[in-house]
Amino acid sequence: MSSTSIARPAGSPEGPGRRPGGGRRRPSAARAGRFARLLPLAPAVLLLLVFLGGPIVWAVYGSFTDAGLTGGAAKNPEWIGLENYRELLTDPLFPRSLWLTFLFVFASAVIGQNCLGMLLALLMQRANAVVGAIAGTCVVAAWVLPEIVAAFIAYAFFFRDGMLNQLTGLAGIPAVDWLYEQPMTALIIANIWRGTAFSMMNYQAALNDVPPEITESATIDGAGTLQRLRYVTLPMIRRSIATNLMLITLLTLGTFTLIFVVTRGGPLNASTTLPIMAYEQAFQYGDIGYGTAIAVVMLFIGAVFSIAYIRMLRERKE
DSSP, X not given: OOOOOOOOOTTSTTSXXXXXXXXXXXXXXXXXXXXXXXXXXXXXXXXXXXXXIHHHHHHHHHXXXXXXXXSHHHHSOOBOTTHHHHHHHHOTHHHHHHHHHHHXXXXXXXXXXXXXXXXXXXXXXHSOHHHHHHHHHHHHHHHHSXXXXXXXXXXXXXXXXXXHHHHHHHTTXXXXXHXXXXXXXXXXXXXXXXXXXXXXXXXXXXXHTSOHHHHHHHHHTTXXXXXXXXXXXXXXXXXXXXXXXXXXXXXXXXXXHHHHHHTTTOSXXXXXXXXXXXXXXXXXXXXXXXXXXXXXXXXXXXXXXXXXXXXXXXXXXX
């Protein structure tokens, strides 16, 4: 037999034209391409890690110490493990503050701001340009005010001798000391007034993206106003609704200035939400570690809400 080797075509799998590694270069090239696209995001990610992730990690660490505002615990805090959380679970004020926080968030954000913002957006969509501009300006004015100014306005409105009782007095209705007898009701109304503009603008943008031919087709098919809203409009803007709910829930969960200025958590802790309780423990009583533990609980609650809304968005998308 002849020992002469048979030349193979250059394009054959084992020919000299084959690149080392064959097709294995493609995944590497794809990874390099993805890395190149993500590289411009590196500064933003770094800033988030430093200015957002860093404080969160430090707060979680501080909640396991006996850090204080003054004294030796301020200079050399000691690790005490879960002691702050054990004390929190036995504190009679904690379940009350937790309940008031959920009440405040649900009533003023999930129900009040969300529903009223949707209603205003729907009404302004049907109103003429002049009426819509005037109404929009009045609603947005409360939102663009600095929070401290809005809080003082709310205090002046609900004070015993304030504007609300002056107006009801004209109708012969006895004056009510809202800040003493109904502090949470006053705070819920004030927060709805303060933040409804955010939901209204979100829903205005979402409603403007609904194709008019779809609603026209539903009208031709005999659907009434409420039917079009329920079966056409709301399903088409459901992702905007979930996003708006997530944002206003997190914003309301951390509300501090409004409550502190109007009621300071009183009377007798009747309006002490978790942010007010954390402030009192950390800065009035000087127990930084215990106040930080309350803040970490708030962080956990916000994370639970965020995960729930994100799952809602994903399920709707799928």
